Amino acid sequence: MKNRALSLYAFAYLAFLYVPVLVLPVFSFNDSRFIAFPLSGFTTRWYQGLADDSAMLHALGNSLKVGLVTALLSTLLGLSAAKAVTQVRLKGAGAALGFISLPLFIPDIVLGISLLLLLGATGLPLSLAAVVLGHLLVCVPFALTVLIARFEGFDRNLEEASADLGENGWMTFWRVSFPLMLPGIVASLLLTFITSFDEFLIAYFLSGTEATLPIYIWGQLRFPERLPMVLALGALILTASVGLVVLAEIVRNRGVKRPMVGA
Amino acid sequence: MVVNRGRNLGKGYGLLAPTLAVMAAGLAAPLLLVAVTSLKSQNGMAIADGWTLAQYAAVLGRASYRSLFFRSVLISGAVTFVTVALAYPIAYFVAFHARHKFIWLVALTIPFWTSYLLRVFAWKIILGFNGVINSAAMQLHLVDHPLEFLLYNPFAVVVTLAHAWAAFAILPIYVSLEKIDRSLLEAASDLGDSRLRRFLRVTLPLSMPGVIGAAILIFVPTTGDFVTPQLVGGTKGVMLANVIETQFNGVGNWPLGAALSLVSMALVGAIALLFVASARAATRAAR
Amino acid sequence: MSFLSLSQVSKSFGGPPVVDRVSLEVPRGEFFSLLGPSGCGKTTLLRMIAGFGTPDSGTIAIDGEVMNGVPPHLRPTNMVFQSYAIFPHLNVFDNIAYGLRKQKLSQDALRTKIETMLATVRLEGLGTRAADQLSGGQRQRVALARALVREPKILLLDEPLGALDKRLREAMQIELRALQRKVGITFVLVTHDQEEALSLSDRVAVMESGKILQIAAPRELYERPASRAVADFIGEMNFFHATLREIGSESFTVNAGLLGVLQLPVANLAPGLKSGDHILLAIRPEHVVFASQGVAGEIAAATFLGERSHFHVKLAGRSEPVAVSGAAPPAGAVHLAFPAESLIALPAN
Numbered sequence: 001m002k003n004r005a006l007s008l009y010a011f012a013y014l015a016f017l018y019v020p021v022l023v024l025p026v027f028s029f030n031d032s033r034f035i036a037f038p039l040s041g042f043t044t045r046w047y048q049g050l051a052d053d054s055a056m057l058h059a060l061g062n063s064l065k066v067g068l069v070t071a072l073l074s075t076l077l078g079l080s081a082a083k084a085v086t087q088v089r090l091k092g093a094g095a096a097l098g099f100i101s102l103p104l105f106i107p108d109i110v111l112g113i114s115l116l117l118l119l120g121a122t123g124l125p126l127s128l129a130a131v132v133l134g135h136l137l138v139c140v141p142f143a144l145t146v147l148i149a150r151f152e153g154f155d156r157n158l159e160e161a162s163a164d165l166g167e168n169g170w171m172t173f174w175r176v177s178f179p180l181m182l183p184g185i186v187a188s189l190l191l192t193f194i195t196s197f198d199e200f201l202i203a204y205f206l207s208g209t210e211a212t213l214p215i216y217i218w219g220q221l222r223f224p225e226r227l228p229m230v231l232a233l234g235a236l237i238l239t240a241s242v243g244l245v246v247l248a249e250i251v252r253n254r255g256v257k258r259p260m261v262g263a
Numbered sequence: 264m265v266v267n268r269g270r271n272l273g274k275g276y277g278l279l280a281p282t283l284a285v286m287a288a289g290l291a292a293p294l295l296l297v298a299v300t301s302l303k304s305q306n307g308m309a310i311a312d313g314w315t316l317a318q319y320a321a322v323l324g325r326a327s328y329r330s331l332f333f334r335s336v337l338i339s340g341a342v343t344f345v346t347v348a349l350a351y352p353i354a355y356f357v358a359f360h361a362r363h364k365f366i367w368l369v370a371l372t373i374p375f376w377t378s379y380l381l382r383v384f385a386w387k388i389i390l391g392f393n394g395v396i397n398s399a400a401m402q403l404h405l406v407d408h409p410l411e412f413l414l415y416n417p418f419a420v421v422v423t424l425a426h427a428w429a430a431f432a433i434l435p436i437y438v439s440l441e442k443i444d445r446s447l448l449e450a451a452s453d454l455g456d457s458r459l460r461r462f463l464r465v466t467l468p469l470s471m472p473g474v475i476g477a478a479i480l481i482f483v484p485t486t487g488d489f490v491t492p493q494l495v496g497g498t499k500g501v502m503l504a505n506v507i508e509t510q511f512n513g514v515g516n517w518p519l520g521a522a523l524s525l526v527s528m529a530l531v532g533a534i535a536l537l538f539v540a541s542a543r544a545a546t547r548a549a550r
Numbered sequence: 551m552s553f554l555s556l557s558q559v560s561k562s563f564g565g566p567p568v569v570d571r572v573s574l575e576v577p578r579g580e581f582f583s584l585l586g587p588s589g590c591g592k593t594t595l596l597r598m599i600a601g602f603g604t605p606d607s608g609t610i611a612i613d614g615e616v617m618n619g620v621p622p623h624l625r626p627t628n629m630v631f632q633s634y635a636i637f638p639h640l641n642v643f644d645n646i647a648y649g650l651r652k653q654k655l656s657q658d659a660l661r662t663k664i665e666t667m668l669a670t671v672r673l674e675g676l677g678t679r680a681a682d683q684l685s686g687g688q689r690q691r692v693a694l695a696r697a698l699v700r701e702p703k704i705l706l707l708d709e710p711l712g713a714l715d716k717r718l719r720e721a722m723q724i725e726l727r728a729l730q731r732k733v734g735i736t737f738v739l740v741t742h743d744q745e746e747a748l749s750l751s752d753r754v755a756v757m758e759s760g761k762i763l764q765i766a767a768p769r770e771l772y773e774r775p776a777s778r779a780v781a782d783f784i785g786e787m788n789f790f791h792a793t794l795r796e797i798g799s800e801s802f803t804v805n806a807g808l809l810g811v812l813q814l815p816v817a818n819l820a821p822g823l824k825s826g827d828h829i830l831l832a833i834r835p836e837h838v839v840f841a842s843q844g845v846a847g848e849i850a851a852a853t854f855l856g857e858r859s860h861f862h863v864k865l866a867g868r869s870e871p872v873a874v875s876g877a878a879p880p881a882g883a884v885h886l887a888f889p890a891e892s893l894i895a896l897p898a899n
Contacts, residue, residue: 006355006360007356009353010353010356010357010361010367013349013353016349016426020385020386020389020426021374021382021385023388024381024385027395034393035388035391035393035394035395036394036397036398037398037401038398038402077281077282080279080281080282081282081283083278084274084278085275087275088272088274090272090275090276093279096283099286100282100286102290103286105483106290106294106528107483107486107487107504108489109487109504109507109508109524110297110524113297113507113520113521113524114293114294114297115289115293116511117297117300117517117521118289118293121296133288133289134289136289137286137289140285140286144282194376198378200379200380200490201489201490205511214378218380221384221494227388230384234378234381234384234385237377237378237381238378238381241377242373242376245373245376246373
């Protein structure tokens with residue numbers, strides 16, 4: 001009896017989570033400027049309009065640039081920190097990790113204004129590069145979490161076995177360490193990319209004249225006639241994000257379903 | 264297995280250094296600047312020389328700021344409560360009754376990897392005067408006039424944030440429920456507890472660390488949220504971050520904004536610590 | 551010139567030495583074991599032979615060449631790790647072939663080599679099996695095959711059977727011994743299981759706290775342990791305090807309290823002892839005999855073990871019961887006899 005009620009609740013909750021999100025795709029195909037019921041018929045004109053929107057495309061390009069650079073840098077930084085912390089017993093490792101994870105506990109707005117002040121103090125301009133720095137603060141902890149989890153399941157003996165079997169440092173890395181790290185690296189790249197791509201507030205403060213896609217969307221929100229196109233864009237971003245996250249989860253869990261890698 | 268020290272130690276610190284350096288440059292130095300700026304005053308467009316506590320006096324003294332704090336904390340408190348209360352049953356469901364836990368967890372977390380901005384915007388559309396709920400309700404003749412209480416007020420902020428932060432409640436609670444040794448529950452039943460009693464006496468207390476963790480995880484960031492109050496809060500739902508932002512946008516008062524930021528962080532941090540301490544004391548007393 | 555030669559090898563990790571001036575010689579083709587409790591330094595020593603960890607002092611030489619400073623991948627040794635370290639992203643075939651990359655064999659030559667090795671370790675047909683689908687015993691054999699296929703001069707095994715259940719472990723012990731005889735490679739095995747060391751090895755080195763206590767063939771280790779520590783570690787032993795009286799050319803006399811004055815063959819005397827020393831007389835439970843005459847005692851505990859039984863016999867004037875292993879005693883009063891040829895004299899420290 002209790003199970004039935006709980007199951008119903010579970011599905012109702014799931015609906016609560018997804019329905020608002022589904023509003024975007026549903027109304028993006030709606031043939032009306034007004035985002036309200038009743039529905040007016042199916043159309044793809046809002047999507048077609050997107051292709052002509054040069055400002056949007058430019059912002060998209062910026063977001064992709066920032067996202068890719070952020071993903072690469074944060075994964076690299078996360079990789080070296082994860083390797084340091086899991087493979088060598090360092091004193092103060094806990095404190096270092098805590099410090100690196102601090103941005104997760106500080107409101108975005110404070111991160112944004114603090115970097116704004118930094119740029120002002122050092123005379124550096126507001127730019128996409130500044131946005132990358134801001135995004136690094138938020139993405140490195142994510143990368144670190146994914147990569148540490150991957151490293152901890154890693155039997156250290158595997159690298160020794162490779163050396164014992166005749167391979168030097170570089171070949172050991174190439175034949176053993178790198179293939180085993182790869183799923184974690186890919187997952188980290190995907191997750192940090194999405195985080196950066198969707199990030200709004202820090203970019204809002206630091207981007208100066210070059211808009212990222214969320215900033216572009218923010219700008220459009222006060223024009224009611226632009227809303228359906230924003231919905232179309234939103235639906236596309238939604239689908240892409242979901243696709244990437246599912247991919248990241250699949251990749252990340254390859255070979256880690258078994259509790260110990262290499263035992 | 265003995266971990267090789269010596270040479271490896273140097274290599275270890277070397278690997279950690281770049282990451283720490285970036286975080287120090289991006290986090291420590293800027294925060295220091297915020298602190299420094301908060302002790303200055305603004306003269307027109309430029310920051311004046313000299314130090315002053317005037318900003319802090321303003322932040323702590325003015326009634327408008329006090330009510331701003333109060334409102335932000337209240338809204339976040341409501342968000343925390345609602346989110347955790349709604350999340351507990353689903354976390355319980357996945358931990359104890361779901362057959363494909365992994366799929367459920369993925370399904371529950373996917374919405375949160377999509378753009379936060381878009382999700383808030385979606386709620387704006389849903390709750391609006393001519394929005395999804397109202398138009399549907401009118402269509403179905405449930406109401407004669409559109410409901411006005413849905414948008415541009417604290418209610419809208421709470422609903423939107425509760426939706427946005429749901430995953431942060433589900434996961435910690437799920438983890439602490441999952442960790443409960445099932446044989447403890449069997450022992451409780453064996454010793455005479457009904458299912459409800461067993462839940463209250465064993466499951467709930469043991470899952471408290473997860474619940475407390477979830478509460479902190481949600482309360483602290485939502486007090487500083489900008490997008491949601493800005494889009495759906497209207498004038499009645501203005502929160503700390505919105506006021507801070509106006510100080511930094513265009514001709515504002517940077518030192519005041521800095522002071523406001525630090526005071527809010529300190530305040531929220533203090534409340535969080537107080538909450539954790541009292542929750543721990545309460546759980547200990549309940550034993 | 552012995553094949554593996556360790557001379558005064560020491561290593562410490564910032565505290566007391568983990569390996570303390572160890573010297574030993576292993577001839578070519580021998581099955582040699584390092585036996586000792588956890589933390590005695592045996593694994594550290596093994597790893598140094600493999601090249602993982604450098605000695606603080608002393609030299610390690612293989613087949614005449616000094617190995618100090620030579621990195622693991624250039625040493626003529628191969629190791630079977632305690633965790634087996636099977637590469638999870640490669641199948642069985644690729645795991646075994648891993649170390650043959652530099653030999654640049656043709657596809658056919660490689661295939662033949664691997665398949666022969668698979669047969670040797672009795673894993674025929676499992677070449678394409680994925681690493682995570684192997685049982686514990688199979689992983690162990692893949693680890694062995696992977697090391698042996700490189701035909702190392704010395705095969706090093708770090709507690710290779712520890713993770714297996716009892717029945718599998720005993721079966722693998724027999725296989726391992728047969729394998730070593732077949733391929734003729736020098737094996738150096740590290741274990742804390744004395745039964746394993748005794749049943750597999752040609753010679754065993756007993757270690758404690760980084761030092762070698764005794765190196766001998768299993769039988770000699772069992773029958774003539776050189777010290778109480780070794781005697782205690784290998785099998786079960788009864789000890790009696792005694793004083794050494796005279797040492798003759800064929801026998802020596804001891805004053806053994808409860809056991810009286812005894813004359814024992816000189817072969818049973820540990821080296822380095824002189825007249826007047828306090829000594830320990832040691833005798834295995836299976837050598838103590840229930841007799842009609844001898845030291846009187848009463849049975850405190852009896853355990854039936856099938857073919858034989860194990861008894862604890864309390865003697866007047868002695869707090870520790872004597873362990874006796876054998877057939878049940880006749881009914882009535884119990885007397886123990888201690889045959890002179892089975893009593894050995896050890897230093898009392």
